[in-house]
Amino acid sequence: MNLKYSVGSLFAGVGGIDLGFQNSIFEGDSYNLVWANEIDEYAVETYRYNFPHQVFHGDIEKIVRPARAENEEERKQYLQMQEEMLHQKIDILVGGFPCQVFSIAGYRRGFDDERGNLFWSIVELIKLLDERHGKPSVLLLENVKNLKSHDKGRTYRVIKDQLELLGYTVKEKVINTKDITRLPQNRERIFIVAFLNPNVANCFKFFDEIERYKVIKNEEQRRENIRRVLDLHLSKMDSEKYYYTREKYPLYFLNEEEFLKLDENMRKDQRVNIDEQIDEEYQFYQVRRGMYVRKNKTGVCPTLTANMGTGGHNVPLIKVADGVRKLTPAETFKIQGFPIGFGYRLPTQYKGREFSDGRLYKQAGNAVSVDVAAILAKEILKALHTSVKAEVKEKVVIHS
Template identity: 40%
Template sequence: MKDKYTVGSLYAGVGGICLGFKNAGFKMEWANEFDKNACITYRENFKHPLIEGDVMQIDATTLPKVDVLAGGFPCQPFSVAGYRKGFEDTRGNHFFKILDFVDAMRPKVIFLENVKNLVGHDNGNTFKVIRNEIRKRGYTFDEQVLNTKDFGNIPHNRERIFMIAFDEEFLREEGFKFEFPEKEALTKTIKDVLVHEEVDEKFYYREDKYMFPMLESEMKRDDTVYQFRRQYVRENKSNVCPTLTANMGSGGHNVPLIKTNFGFRKLTPRECFRFQGFPESFKLPGIANSHLYKQSGNSVSVPVIERLATKIFEVLNQVGSRKDKNQAQHTA
C-alpha cells in the first residue's frame, strides 16, 4: 500500500481533473496541454511538470510511469469496419494516442471523461471501439453519466460520461465492478455561487445595448440564470446554471446572464469557475476574459472528479492492503 498514488493527466486544460485527484490524496506526476492560454492558467496553480504542446508529438516512454492515466480527450469518429482493416486514421486519433500511453506505462487505472453523447457517437461505433480496446488490454471497463448538480453539490446542469478501467492483473478479482458515487442532495443555490457586489462595468448590459428591452422584459427573477439567444431570452426553470460551454469565449454572447441589484449582466469568469467547483484559491491569470470563459466551459466539475477519485483511491488501497497481507503471510 502506498501513501500517494501518482497521476499523469493528458488534455489537462486548466487542471480540473488534476485538482480533483489532488484533493482526493493523489500526487500529480505530470500533465500535458496544447492550448497556450490554458497552460498559463495551469502553471499559476500547479507546480508539477506541465508538458506544453501537441500530445501526438510526445513519446510516452520518456515520461515517468504513473498509477493513474487520466484524460478528457477530444472525441473523433472511427469506422469499426475500417478500423478492423487497419484504419489509417488511428495514428492521428486522440483515443489511440491514449492507448500508446497505456501500452507504454501499464497504469493501474485509466480514467477518461467525455461528453454524454459519446455513447451514441458515430452510431455507437466510437464507444464500442473504446470499450473493446481497453478490455482487450486486460482492463475492466465501467462507465456512467454523472450530472454536476446531482454528484457535485453545485447548481450546474452538466452531464458528462466517465469511463474507469482497472488493470485486471493488479486487481486479481473476478467480476470486479467499479462502484460510482451515490447521488447527493443539492443544497447549494445559484445565489451561493454568485458575486453579490457590483462588478466591473464591462459585464453589464445597459440601455445602450440593442438587447436591453428584451432582457428587461424577460429577466424578472434574481435567483436563476438566463441565456440570451440572439432573438430570445431563455430562463432556466430548474434554478441551476445551464451547461457552460467552450464557445462562451467567442464574443461573450453565450455567457449566461443574471439579474442583479446593479443591472443585467453576464456571469464573470470567476463565477463560471465557481460553477465548475473551483475554489476561491484557484488563481485566474491576467489574460483576456474570452480565454477564461473558454477554459471554464472546457473544464470538468472539480467536486465530481474528487468524488470519483476518492472511490478509486479506496479501491487502490484495498487491493494494496490485501497484497500486503498476503505477502506478510507468505513471509511469516
C-alpha cells in the first residue's frame, strides 16, 4: 500500500521546501501538503499563486500564543488560525526558520534577539499538535550554516537539546546547493532532520553518505547548467531596466583619465569599469559596495541574499551578447530551482499595484533551494519506507 505523508510548512516563504516535497516520490510513497504559514504578505501572494492548499498569513508567535495579539479582534483571528492549523494530523513539519539572527552579518545575539525566539514557536506548535494528534514524525528545519558555530556552539546546542527533550533523534548537515545539484549557486545552509522513531533515524543515511551524491561537473556541464537558468533571449531593447549603462551608472564606467579627474571625496580606492572588468560570459559578478568588481571564483552564482536590490549586496551581474545586466527576478528564482514557465509563476500585480522586482529578489534570496529540498524529501521517504518494511518483516517473522 502506498503511503502519503501529510506536511505542514512554517516560515514557508514562496515554497522552496514545499515544492521539493510536493515533487518527491519513493516506491509509490509521497507527500500531501496540508497547510503553510508565512508572515510576509507579498511572499504569501506568490505562494498562493502556485499552491492550492491553505496558507495561514500571520505571525506564528501569535498563532501558537493568541494572547500576544494586540487586541481582542486580532486574538480571535489567531485563535481561529490555530484551530484550523491543528485540525489535521501532521506527519512532517518543515520550515526554514528566520536566519538573520544567526548570520555572520547579524548582531550575533542569538536567542537574546526577538527573532531567535521564533524557534520556541516551533517547539510550542509541536506541543500543541501533540495534544491533538501526536507529534509530527519528522521535522526538517533549515538555517544559515553559521547556526552550528554561533555563540561557540551554544545556540545550536539549545536547539538540539530542545528537540531531543521532545523525543526526537536529531541529525544535521551543512549542504552546499552547488555540490549536490545542477543548480549553479554557491549556497551553504544547515539542514536539521529530526525523527520521532529512532528506527527511522537509523535508516536515514543521507548525511553520512553525502559524498555519493556530489555532482561533478566539467566546464561544458557548468556552462550548460548556467544556460538552463539564464534567459539569454532577453535583449537591451525589451529588458533595458536590468542593463548597466554609462548613462545610468557613470561612476561604474570610468576610464583611467576620468578616474584621476574625480574629486578625491568621490574617488574610490579602485577604479570601476564594468565594460573592462565584466568580460566573460557564463560567469557571475558583483559590484561590491560600489567599490570594486568581483567575479565569483567558484564559477557559479554567489549566494542569493534577501537584501538584493534593496541597498545591500547587489544583484549578481552577467555579461550577455549586448552588454552587462543584472539577473532578472525570474532568473534568481530559477537559480533557486523554481520552474519558472513550467508550472511556477511570479505575480505581476498585488492590490492594484505592480509587484515590484525588489519584493521578488527578496523572496528568491530568502528561499530554500528546491532541488536540495527535493533530495532531502526523497531521502526521508526512503528512510520511512525502509523502516516500515523492516517492521512488517519483523512481524511476519514473529507470527511465523
